[in-house]
Amino acid sequence: MSKTTIALEAAVAIVIENTPKDAPQTNRQRVNVDRAFAQILKLIAPRIRHFARQYGLTAHWEDAEQVCAIAVHRAIEGYDPTKAQFTTFVNWQIRGELQSLRFRLMTDQRSSAKKVAATTVSLSALVTSPDGDEMSPEAMIEDEYALGRTEAGASDYLAEGAVSQLIDAYVDQLRKVGIEALRRRPRNKDAAPRQAGPRFKTIDPVELEKLEAKLERDREIVERRIFETATLDEISHDTGVTKERIRQITKQATKLLTEIAGEQPRFEVMADDARRAMPPARPRRPAAAKPAVSLLPDPNALHNRLSHIEAIEAETRAYIVPAQPVLHATMH
Numbered sequence: 001m002s003k004t005t006i007a008l009e010a011a012v013a014i015v016i017e018n019t020p021k022d023a024p025q026t027n028r029q030r031v032n033v034d035r036a037f038a039q040i041l042k043l044i045a046p047r048i049r050h051f052a053r054q055y056g057l058t059a060h061w062e063d064a065e066q067v068c069a070i071a072v073h074r075a076i077e078g079y080d081p082t083k084a085q086f087t088t089f090v091n092w093q094i095r096g097e098l099q100s101l102r103f104r105l106m107t108d109q110r111s112s113a114k115k116v117a118a119t120t121v122s123l124s125a126l127v128t129s130p131d132g133d134e135m136s137p138e139a140m141i142e143d144e145y146a147l148g149r150t151e152a153g154a155s156d157y158l159a160e161g162a163v164s165q166l167i168d169a170y171v172d173q174l175r176k177v178g179i180e181a182l183r184r185r186p187r188n189k190d191a192a193p194r195q196a197g198p199r200f201k202t203i204d205p206v207e208l209e210k211l212e213a214k215l216e217r218d219r220e221i222v223e224r225r226i227f228e229t230a231t232l233d234e235i236s237h238d239t240g241v242t243k244e245r246i247r248q249i250t251k252q253a254t255k256l257l258t259e260i261a262g263e264q265p266r267f268e269v270m271a272d273d274a275r276r277a278m279p280p281a282r283p284r285r286p287a288a289a290k291p292a293v294s295l296l297p298d299p300n301a302l303h304n305r306l307s308h309i310e311a312i313e314a315e316t317r318a319y320i321v322p323a324q325p326v327l328h329a330t331m332h
Contacts (some may be wrong), residue, residue, distance in 0.1 A: 005087055012086050015076055041073055044090060055098045060105055067097040091323045109176055163227050166267055169260050170253060171219050178211045180201065221246055222253045 014036040018029035025033075052064040071093035079089050182203045217239055224230040224245065232243040242251075261267035 003050050004043055008040060008086050008090075011039045011043070012076055012079060015040075016079070037072070038208065041069065042073070044068075044094075047228065048094065049089070049125065051094050051098050056075050056106075057098060057102060063101055063105070063250070064098060071097040072174060102304050162267065163223075166257060166261060167219060167223055167227075169220065169264065169267075170257055171215050173256065174215055174218065175211070178215070179208075182207050217241070218249055218253070221249050222257075225250045226257075 018032040018036075020029070021023065048065065048068045052058060052067075056062045072090060075086065075090040075093040079086055123132065143295070147243050185207075211244055221235055221239060221241065225232075232246055235246055236243050239246075
C-alpha cells in the first residue's frame, strides 16, 4: 500500500468519524471535516489532472474540479472498507462525473461516434424547469395516478381514524351503562357494609374485569362485522359467541352508532353519508276498505234467485200480541 493510499484512508476515516448520522454536527466536527476533505483533494489532485486530460476537459478545468469534488463526496458516502480501498471508489466516481461533464459540454468524442457524426445528448438537457434549470430523468417521469392514490390513501387513513373514534365512543357508552348497572346491583350478605351515599359505592374488581372483557369482545364483533364485513361463522369461531347473539349485538350497535354519529358534530359527515346510503322509505299502502254489509239478502246468491221480496206495512199492535211478519217471501 503506497503512502498516498494510507493518507487517503486516514483522511477519509476522519471525515466519517466527524459526520454523525443521528445527531447534529458540531462546529469542531465541521472544521475537522473541512480540513480532512481539503487534504483528500490535495492528495488526489494529480489524479484529477490526469483524468481531465484523458477526457479532453483541459479547456473546462474549473468545471472539472467542481465535478471531481462532487465525486469525492459521493465516494465517501458510498465507501465500504470491506469491499475495496478508497482509491477504487474515488476513481470510479471521478471517471463517471468527468464523462457526464464531457457529454454535457461537447459532442461524443469516441471514434465510433465520429464516424457516423453522432451526438450524445444528456437526458437532463431534454427538459428544463420553469426557472431554466435542467431536470433530472426522475423528475421527467410523471405518474398520472399518483394524485389519485395519494388522495385515496389519505381518505382511507382519515376514515380508519374516524371509525376507530366512533367505536371508542360506542364502547365508552356501553362502559357507562355497565358500570351504572354494577353500582345498582345488590351486594352479597356476607360482604362488608358500605357507607351510604353514591360517592362511596364501590364495584367488585372481578365484576369490573368481566365487564371490560365483555366490552373488548363486543368491540371486536362490531368492528369486524359492521366495518370489516366478516362472516358470522368466522366471528363465532374466533370469539365463541353464537351467531344469533352476534346478530343481536350488531343490531343494537348499529342503532347506537347511528345515534352517536348524529349527536356528536365530529361524526356529522359519517352520519350524512349513512343517511344518503340508506334506501328511501317505502310509502305505506292505504288500508283496503271493508265491503259494506247489507241488511238485505244478496239477490244474486244462488239460493235467492228463485225468490223475490215484498215489503208490507207493519201492523201497529202491542208487542204482547204476535205481530205479522214484516217481510214475506213467496216462491214461484
